[in-house]
Amino acid sequence: MRALVVGVRGAVMVDVHGEVRSLSSAQARRTLSSGIGGKRPHGPVLVCHGRATAKRLDLETIHVLDVLELFAFVRPARFCLPTARGVAQELDLPIPATMAREAESLLGSAAALLGQLAEDAPLLGRDLAPTAWAMKQGGWPWADYVLAALGVDPGRDTPHTRNLLEGFRVWNKLKEWEERPPEGPPGHDGVAPDEARARLDFLLGAGGKAERRRQQSDYSAGAAEAFTPMAAEGRPHFILAEAGTGIGKTLGYIAPASVWAEKNAAPVWISTFTRNLQRQLDGELDRLYPDPDEKNRHVVVRKGRENYFCLLNFEEALARLPARPQDAVALGLMARWAQFTRDGDMIGGDFPAWLGDLLGRAMTWDMTDTRGECVYSACAHYKRCFIEHSQRRARQARLVIANHALVLAHAAMMEATGGAQRDPSAPTRYVFDEGHHLFSAADSAFSAQLSGREGGDLRRWILGAEEGARSRSRGLKARLEDLIGDDGKVQDLIVDIRKAAHALPGVGWLQRLSGGQPYGPAETFLLCVRDQVYARCAHKRAGGYSLETPTRPPVDGLFEAARDLDDALRALAQPLGALAACLADKLDDEADELDSAQRARIEGVILSLQRRALIPVKAWRAMLDSLRQGETPAEFVDWLSAERLGGRDVDFSLHRHWVDPMAPFAEVMEASAHGVLVTSATLRDAPDSENAGWLAADRRTGARHIPGDVVRFAHASPFDYAQASRVVVVTDVNKNSADQVAAAYRELLLAAGGGALGLFTAINRLRTVYARIAPALDDAGLALYAQHIDPLDTGTLIDIFRAEPNSCLFGTDAVRDGIDVPGSSLRLIVFDRVPWPRPDILHKARRQAFGMGAYDDMLTRLKLKQAFGRLVRQQGDRGVFIMLDGALPTRLTTAFPEGVEVLRCGLKDAIAEVRGFLSAP
Structure with a gap:
């Protein structure tokens, strides 16, 4: 075995005897190219992050031993930096300082990981050997080393080879969640400034070395204002708090939030913009709950469904393994992670992002519920589902660490349905950290886009995989058939929905538009969008950037195409709405017959119909109506675009955004929240006038739309x-x-x-x-x-x-x-x-x-x-x-x-x- 580390100009290779060789990039390229697909005369080459190594050497693929893959197998759901230094540090080995030392450390890291396997073999060998055997069949270079470390002869047939998929069936090793009775309504006890200061002192003392600052204590006391009882309906406490870098705002708002949650037996949702801050918040709460089990009960990190590993998607990928044995490597590493993950969060949780880079999107991030096709209680893994676990834990939690995208997606759902989708258990107290990003997050949440990609996604969600499509989508009928039984009315509605969905862009729509041969009203409309964009932006097309143009004046045929598409969408919306109504009636008519799982599933389907179909179709029709009328409502901005990537078209769209997206945000907060704290180090602008600075903050946070008084305060950074x-x-x-x-x-x-x-x-x-x-x-x-x-x-x-x-x-x-x-x-x-x-x-x-x-x-x-x-x-x-x-x-x-x-x-x-x-x- 030899270890290779590649720099910008050259590389260093070290063998097991310690001989160091400096290589040019060309020599390193030849070394890795010579053994692709077969054995190397001088043994395998060990690297850290094979994909990055290949890119640096301008190679498409390389056949190497990647120490990160071994790390992911031996230490699943554990983080390390994807560098030779990072792996060594995580394994408590000496940190290398030069490229030669880095190469040597790779050999040491591999030996340490295999040694750990050997130590664990008596306890884990029975579970790990079948997985390693299956990965061996998929061509995993590490398989023989791993099996040998586990005490298994890689060349002999053993009991481990007779049921290769047993180690992949991770759902058999996961705990089931249990239903709990619904929580009562939250209390209304406030948090006094002195209570916030006292809790802050406790948090600072829990860390052992934290520095006490007067500004932080004053900030915490001011933040407590967001947790006082609401005095009048529709007039939530709205607090804008700027805390300069170094104030310690995170612990400053955790203090009153945690006090309120304990006193009122209800959760406070703390929303951030970046995954980094979500991780930081989760770590800071170790101060409040040093016992991991207690923290697990009281703290939940929540994200959208598309962030969580889907066991059903994984099972379906396993079913394709006989036809795609090369997938065994990725599936084996994913199974190892899924067994040990804290909560199944793949985007910023304990899933190493570098593992997705190594294995590819299809075998990693695409295992999440990105297509909205959950069958809820009809899923064999429903009782072990990571998403269901997370949602139930959040209802019982004291502090929920969310992100702006999730919170505002819920807000957008409420705004679009006029409050019909209001969850009785929804939070009433919010903290929005990184509040300077609220405007852009709301802009995204409350916008609408009628595009080929969006229309194609909806068609696939309704029809499932069609001929010629590379998709495992199940379609609406398949997701509902065991739920509706012999209900003829519902069956007829599904037939009508499926028929109407053929008006949406189908498989190969982009190629048809490129050839000027659209099929159906949606593709015809998109071709007119394409024509208008390029008619107005023809001189920019060669640049390869995405292009946009106003909706008026229209090119010939655009209005007619908009009318035809609107008619087609109306024909789709009617049976979709009727289906949602029928399912709602079923909840009422069969209330004495439906068990909890069936009710949850029906409610989930109704919610999916709203989120994935009815709300976007309603928005699309409103946009098309404005296009036909020749006038966009004053609160919106509409335009047409051609999205381009690498000099080629990838999508065409009609867009609608609010001029001020904080108006709908404030409307939802007014209707649902009792207290809102918006905080950041950079809320205010910094012009010559102090008042102008707060005016900018009001505009970017929605404060100017909130009825009643808004409390504003700022604490300057303590840094010189x-x-x-x-x-x-x-x-x-x-x-x-x-x-x-x-x-x-x-x-x-x-x-x-x-x-x-x-x-x-x-x-x-x-x-x-x-x-x-x-x-x-x-x-x-x-x-x-x-x-x-x-x-x-x-x-x-x-x-x-x-x-x-x-x-x-x-x-x-x-x-x-x-x-x-x-x-x-x-x-x-x-x-x-x-x-x-x-x-x-x-x-x-x-x-x-x-x-x-x-x-x-x-x-x-x-x-x-x-x-x-x-x-x-x-x-x-x-x-x-x-x-x-x-x-x-x-x-x-x-x-x-x-x-x-x-x-x-x-x-x-x-x-x-x-x-x-x-x-x-």
């Missing part, structure tokens, strides 16, 4: 930014010159010695700069990671960057908003240019409604404020913020903390400033 940071605007770099921008990045990152975050306003510029400077940084021993280049998800890239103090990371908006890297790992931020908002149709409408140029300035300042806020995260942090765009207006520099010096100078002086400031004691 004037001493801890510098802002430099480089005035002599041409931002339109790739050569100059790349050279500036290279020299600034070298001057800082790594620990640098490069932020870009366009992916193409990121790719260009990366390609030009990565070799130079590699020569200097600085690792450069990049979003959109490295085959790793953004969260994993940030984790690696945080763990390697001298590495560098390039990214776009997702990195700017979701990164939390305290300490020296982040000491330099370089922004390629002023992040002005993109002047698309939606932004133009909002700009006109919200203040023209002042609105642009506000959005840009908030982006700068968010980016700068990444730099100093704890006492002792120091850093420099560089803007490579000399056109940064002075009025935007109020985004930076008061007292921070803004230096405008040339690149040479900027490099000297970085080197001098970061090296000073």
Whole structure:
């Protein structure tokens, strides 16, 4: 066995005898290419993250031993960084400092993992051997090593080979959930400021080393206002609380929230925008509930259904294994994870994102309920379902850690149904952390899109897999047939629904549109959308970017196509609505006959009909009606688009967004919530006027639509930014010159010695700069990671960057908003240019409604404020913020903390400033 680590310019290989060889990229490429599909003359090659290794060497596939696959098998549902250093650290081995040491550590890590298997063999061998045997049949390179460690002869037929799938049937090893009686209504006891302060003191003491701060205590006392009893119907307590970095707002709002939940026997939902903060919140609650079992009872992390592993999807994938034996490797690793996962959460839970990168989407993330085809109690795994577990636990919990997408999806459902889908057990108290993202989250939740992809998804949801389709969709009839029995009326409605669904885009719709041969009213309409977009944007088509155009004036045929599609959607909506009504009547008429599981299933189907069909069809018809009438309601913005990827069409759409999506958000909060706390480090804008700053916060959080008084307070950061940071605007770099921008990045990152975050306003510029400077940084021993280049998800890239103090990371908006890297790992931020908002149709409408140029300035300042806020995260942090765009207006520099010096100078002086400031004691 040999271990290989690949850099930007070359590679290092180490064999089991300790011999080290330096290889060029070409030599490494030949080494890995020579053994694809067969045995290598010098033994197998061990790497860490085979896909990343292959990409770095410009190879499509490689046949290697990947230490991450072995880690996932031996330590399922455990996290490690997908690097040689990360694996070594998790195994408590020495952390390697050079490429040669990294290669050596891979050998050590593999030996340690196989050694752990050997130690566990007496207890686990009976369970693990069948799984390893099945994975061996799928060609898993590790199978023989694993079986040998388990004490099984890989060359002999044994009892383990006679039922290879037994180890994959993970549902047999999972606990069933039990129904509990419904909770009573929540109490109405408030939380006094002193109670919040006392609970905060307890939380700080529980951690042992936490620092007590007056600002944090005052913040917690102010947050308690959201947990006072509501005095009048429809007038919830609405609190806007800005807490500068370092205040400690997380524990600050957990304190009053946890007190209220205990006093009133009801949950508080804490909503965040990023998965990173969900994980951080979950970790912080160890202070409140140090006993894992108690925490499991009182704390639940909730996400949408599409985040959770579906056992039925997994079982169906197993059924295809005889025809696809190569899938055994991925399915075996997924079975290992599913047996040990805390809650089945695949998106930000304990599922390592790098495992999805290695195994591919089809065998990992597509195992979630992304298609909305759950059969509820008809599923053989219903009593063990991760989603059902999570939902039931949330009803009994004290604190539910959710995300904006889930909370606002529920809000959108209520808004669309006029409150008809209001859950009696729904929360009445909310905390929205990362509140500066509420506007964009609401924008997504309350929008509508009539597109080929959306229409095709609905057709597939109704009809199931059609001939020529690569889908395992079951269709509406298959999901309902055992539920409706011989009910002739319902059967007739399903026939009508299936017939009407053929008006939606079918398999191959995009190819038909490309050839100008649409089939059915939906495809005909989409072809007219395509014609209008390209008629108005023909000069931009060669650029490969997505295109958009207003709905008016229409091209010939667009109105007629809209009318025909509206007629077809009406023919679909009528039987869909009648089916939902029939199922609701069934709940009433057979109330004395239906058991709990049957009732839950019928209620689930009604909810699915609303969410997946009736609500979108209603929105589509409203959009088509506006198109035909030639006038969009004043509160909305409509437009047409062609989505393009890699220079080719992938979808065509009619869009509708609220001009102000916080209006429906506020309407739902008014109807359902008793108390809402919206908090962030960057709620306010930072113009010259204090009142203008809060006006911006009101607009972005919906406070201006809330009836009654809104409480606003802010606590400044305790950090001395004037001493801890510098802002430099480089005035002599041409931002339109790739050569100059790349050279500036290279020299600034070298001057800082790594620990640098490069932020870009366009992916193409990121790719260009990366390609030009990565070799130079590699020569200097600085690792450069990049979003959109490295085959790793953004969260994993940030984790690696945080763990390697001298590495560098390039990214776009997702990195700017979701990164939390305290300490020296982040000491330099370089922004390629002023992040002005993109002047698309939606932004133009909002700009006109919200203040023209002042609105642009506000959005840009908030982006700068968010980016700068990444730099100093704890006492002792120091850093420099560089803007490579000399056109940064002075009025935007109020985004930076008061007292921070803004230096405008040339690149040479900027490099000297970085080197001098970061090296000073």
